[in-house]
Amino acid sequence: MDRQSKRPPAETIWKRCLLVLDPEKCLPECSKYLNEAAWSCLIAASAVEALPLLRKHNIRVAVAFISKSNQGHLAKDISAIQAQCPALHWIAVSDCTLDKSSAWILSANFIDYYHRPFDWQRFADTLGHAWGMAQLSPSATSKPAANRDMLPAIKGDHPLLQALRTQLHKFGQSDETVLLSGETGSGKGLCAKWLHYLSERRNGPFVTVNCGALPAGLIHSTLFGHEKGAFTDADKRYIGHLEQADGGTLFLDEIADLPLDLQVNLLHFLDDKQILRIGSNKPITVNCRLLFASHQDLENAIDEGRFREDLYHRINVLRLHVPSLRQYSDEVMLLAEQFIQSNAENEIVQSFSDDACCAMKHYDWPGNVRELRNRIRRASVMSDDGIITASLLGLDHVKKHALCHDLASRRDELDAEVLLKAISDHKHNISAAARSLNISRATFYRLLKKCRIES
Structure with missing residues (x-):
């Protein structure tokens, strides 16, 4: 033989x-x-x-x-x-x-x-x-178990997070392509890693490519590879990211930034699982699972002619939406504690001040989880006494706004108590209640309306 x-x-x-x-x-x-x-x-x-x-x-x-x-x-x-x-x-x-x-x-x-x-x-x-x-x-x-244990856990009791964990476990058992959507910094990359380590491919490589960061002239070579002498400066064979992910998972982030001609090549690969290195006419079979992510609306990108509709339908087999941090803002302190515990560079830092907690709860977090993590890392380095404050987080303006909001709420509560006591003392006689407080009847009614008290 x-x-x-x-x-x-x-x-x-x-x-x-x-x-x-x-x-x-x-x-x-x-x-x-x-x-x-x-x-x-x-x-x-x-x-x-x-x-x-x-x-x-x-x-x-x-x-x-x-x-x-x-x-x-x-x-x-x-x-x-x-x-x-x-x-x-x-x-x-x-x-x-x-x-x-x-x-x-x-x-x-x-x-x-x-x-x-x-x-x-x-x-x-x-x-x-x-x-x-x-x-x-x-x-x-x-x-593989050690690698999985190194991944941050997706904690929290919010229904959105519970649904996210359920989908991750379901999709992890499949070998179909997954399209992850969500705002920048919401954790799409972390979810992609979990999908890999929950799958049967966990022993294989996990390769990440940011399509938006690839040099325009080298995108094809970076993804599909090239042979020695295929073009100027190609002094040796290069194994592309698709081939590097053979037996494992390839995560293509910001897929909307991939040029249209490369979208065609990617569509062909999804259909036949074969690639051609630049400078070669020999097809190479590659067995890898593909995960895609984008913070852009791909449907709008299709309407604008920036993304192929056939590729969209091919990659949108399983859809996983990662919620933004402000959608589960009640869990922000749980995440903050998780980041502070995993910070190995400054072990002195152990807790957040009250004003920091207040600011984090009232901030909108446009950069989502990535912004939260980076602000905590910076504050950890700058802290001298083991306490992270709103000032170190760069959220002073949020602290002041939140404090004013809390004081206004407190004032409304106090006004409501005073008004209700006056009404009770004078047996629901509004005129007598207003005189006891040295205010006019019209002012008394205006305060009742503001405090949402029915007369």
């Missing part, structure tokens, strides 16, 4: 991410050969480059190129990586004969060793075995 016949159909392949630690850039063929065996190679020259990749992707297996000149640096890099990702299974590759002094680095870190040139099929089989063993590691199976 030849190599091609043993490989499963393309649509059944979920690419596994492979870290290639290559300080000397000696393994450019890894991507070429291993991509056909369902591996996505992420190449790094050092631990500094490798650690962000490990945090972003579901990587269980790593390959390291060893030469006589890089052993010292490589040992330090592997130690730094292992400290952060102890579940990694390492395979060594070298193109020179290593002496006995190199044996320690092999025995201490690697489960297998290959010498170049080597049989790519055998190498791929070894990688697959290492991946399977890594999946059985306790640290590998516990990692």
